[in-house]
Amino acid sequence: xxxxxxxxxxxxxxxxxxxxxxxxxxxxxxxxxxxxxxxxxxxxxxxxxxxxxxxxxxxxxxxxxxxxxxxxxxxxxxxxxxxxxxxxxxxxxxxxxxxxxxxxxxxxxxxxxxxxxxxxxxxxxxxxxxxxxxxxxxxxxxxxxxxxxxxxxxxxxxxxxxxxxxxxxxxxxxxxxxxxxxxxxxxxxxxxxxxxxxxxxxxxxxxxxxxxxxxxxxxxxxxxxxxxxxxxxxxxxxxxxxxxxxxxxxxxxxxxxxxxxxxxxxxxxxxxxxxxxxxxxxxxxxxxxxxxxxxxxxxxxxxxxxxxxxxxxxxxxxxxxxxxxxxxxxxxxxxxxxxxxxxxxxxxxxxxx
Numbered sequence: 001x002x003x004x005x006x007x008x009x010x011x012x013x014x015x016x017x018x019x020x021x022x023x024x025x026x027x028x029x030x031x032x033x034x035x036x037x038x039x040x041x042x043x044x045x046x047x048x049x050x051x052x053x054x055x056x057x058x059x060x061x062x063x064x065x066x067x068x069x070x071x072x073x074x075x076x077x078x079x080x081x082x083x084x085x086x087x088x089x090x091x092x093x094x095x096x097x098x099x100x101x102x103x104x105x106x107x108x109x110x111x112x113x114x115x116x117x118x119x120x121x122x123x124x125x126x127x128x129x130x131x132x133x134x135x136x137x138x139x140x141x142x143x144x145x146x147x148x149x150x151x152x153x154x155x156x157x158x159x160x161x162x163x164x165x166x167x168x169x170x171x172x173x174x175x176x177x178x179x180x181x182x183x184x185x186x187x188x189x190x191x192x193x194x195x196x197x198x199x200x201x202x203x204x205x206x207x208x209x210x211x212x213x214x215x216x217x218x219x220x221x222x223x224x225x226x227x228x229x230x231x232x233x234x235x236x237x238x239x240x241x242x243x244x245x246x247x248x249x250x251x252x253x254x255x256x257x258x259x260x261x262x263x264x265x266x267x268x269x270x271x272x273x274x275x276x277x278x279x280x281x282x283x284x285x286x287x288x289x290x291x292x293x294x295x296x297x298x299x300x301x302x303x304x305x306x307x308x309x310x311x312x313x314x315x316x317x318x319x320x321x322x323x324x325x326x327x328x329x330x331x332x333x334x335x336x337x338x339x340x341x342x343x344x345x346x347x348x349x350x351x352x353x
Contacts, residue, residue, distance in 0.1 A: 008195075009235040011126060013148035016224045018217060021051070021152040024116070025058045033112065033147060034088035037061030040111070041091040042078060042102040048094035048118065051155070055093075063087070070097025072134040072141075075104035083109045089147065094118050095163070096125070096265075103143045104130040112147035119159035120167035120223055122265050123174075123243055125149060126231030138255065145235045151224045153217050161297075162264065164214045164223070168296050169270025171226045172289060173247040174204030176273035179280060180245030180328040188327050193242075199233040200242035208292055244323075246279070246330045247272035252322035253315040254307075263305035270298050271305070275316070278347045280329045290351040300351055313340045 013031050015023070028034040039062040043052055052064055065081055068074055078101055082090065091114045092102030099115050106113040107130075117125045124131060128145040131138060156164065178201045184190040203226035212219030233242040240248075250272030255262045262268065270293050277286035290300040299305045302312035317337055320330045335343070 008232070009128070009145055010232045011146055011149050011228075013150070014126075014228055015149070016151040016153065016221060016228070018153045020150050021055065021116070021155060022058075024055065024150055027148070027150065028089070028114065031148065033114065036088055038085070038087050039063070039089055039091050039114075040065060040082045040085055040087045041093055042067050042098055042105065044094040044098045046094070048098060051093060051118070062091075067094075067098050067101050070100060070131075070133055072104075072132045072139065075101040075130070075132055076108070078102070079105035079108040082111075087111060089114055091116055092146075096121055096131075099125055100130040100132055103146070104132060104141055107143040113144070114148040114150065115146040116150045116152075118155050119163035120151075120156055120220070120227060121163040122167060122170045123227045123230040123234075125151075126228045127240075127243075128231070128235045129240060140240070145231060149228055151228075153220050153224070156220055156224070157215075157217075161214055162267075164220070165296050165298050166264040166266030166270075167223055167227055168207055168214075169264075169266035169268075169273070169293060169298050170243075171207040171223060171230065171266075172204050172293065173245075173266075173269040173273035174200045174226075174230060174243050175208065175285075175289070176247045176276045177241070177243050177245035178204075179277070179282070181241050183280070183329060183332060184327040187332060190327065193237040196233040196237035196242045199229050199236070203227075203229040203233070208289065213296065241326075245326075246276040246319065246328035249319035249322050249326070249328060249330060250276070250315055253319040256322060257315055257318060258307070258311065261306060263299070267299055267305055271300055271302070272319075274300050274351070275344070275347055276329055278350060279333060279335075279343060283350055286347070287351050301348065309341075309344060313337060313344060316340050316344075 089112045090106035092099035093116045126149045130141045130143045230243045247269045251268040274290045
C-alpha cells in the first residue's frame with residue numbers, strides 16, 4: 001500500500017520566547033542559514049534602529065540597511081543596494097512594512113529571508129506574501145515564505161500595545177475566513193485545502209479562547225504561534241484564502257475608500273469578522289467574538305475607529321469589489337444599502353454595549 005505525502009513550505013526555524021534575539025547569531029549558524037555571519041539586515045529608523053545598537057556587536061559580519069517605508073519603490077531600492085553584497089541571507093528586523101520590504105528584496109536577489117518582527121500586528125510575518133504600497137494604491141506580491149522566524153517576546157512586550165491588539169483581530173478573523181471558504185466550496189465548488197483550513201482555524205480559535213491578555217507571556221506565545229501558523233497555512237494553500245475572507249474585503253474597502261483615516265489592518269479585520277459572522281447567521285459566535293475583541297480593547301463598532309455607521313455601510317457594500325473572483329458571504333448575500341443598514345442595526349443590538 002503506497003504511502004503518500006507532500007512537502008510543506010515552512011520555516012526551518014521558529015523561535016518564539018523571551019530573549020530569543022540574544023541567540024540570533026547562534027541560531028542562524030547552527031541551522032546553516034549563515035555560517036559566515038554575512039547578513040543583510042533591513043531595519044526601520046524606529047524600533048529596528050534601536051535594536052541595531054544592541055545586536056550589532058553579536059553580528060559583526062552584518063551590513064545594516066535602513067528602510068524608509070513600505071512601498072514597492074522602497075523594496076526595489078533595498079534589493080538594488082543589497083545585490084552586490086554576497087550575503088548568506090536577508091534579515092527583516094522591525095514592523096510589518098520592514099519585513100514585507102525585506103521579503104520582496106530577498107526574493108528579488110534570490111536570498112532566504114529571516115523574519116524578526118518587533119510587533120505582532122498581523123499575520124504577514126511568516127506568509128508568502130509581501131504587501132507594499134504602489135502607484136495604484138496597495139499590492140500583494142508573491143514571495144517565498146521566510147526560512148526562519150525569530151520572535152522575542154521581551155521585544156514584543158515593548159511594542160505599542162495597539163499593534164499587539166491588532167494582531168489579535170487578524171488572528172481571530174481566520175475563523176470567519178474559513179467559514180467563507182467553506183461557503184465557496186458548498187456554493188461554487190471551490191476546492192478547500194483541509195490542512196491549511198485546519199491550521200488557520202485552530203490558530204484563530206486558540207487566540208479567541210485564550211483567557212489571557214496582551215500583558216501575559218503565555219498569551220503572547222499563543223498569539224505569535226497563531227500568526228506563524230496562519231502564514232504557513234497560506235503557504236500550504238498557495239494563496240491567502242485561509243486567512244482572508246469577507247472580513248478582509250471590508251478591511252480593504254476601508255483602506256480604499258478612506259485611505260487617510262483607515263485604522264490598523266487587524267483592527268478593521270476583527271470588526272469585519274464580527275459583523276460578517278452576524279451576516280452569515282452565526283449570531284452567538286458573532287456576539288462571543290465581539291465580546292473577546294472588546295476584552296482585548298479592539299473595536300467592534302465603526303465609531304470606535306472613527307467611522308460613522310453610514311461610512312461602515314458604504315464600506316460593506318463596496319467590499320466585494322476589492323477582491324474580484326473571491327466568493328464570501330458578501331457576494332453570496334449581495335446586499336443593497338438598505339439591507340446592510342437594517343442588518344447593522346440588528347448587529348449593534350445583538351452585541352450590546
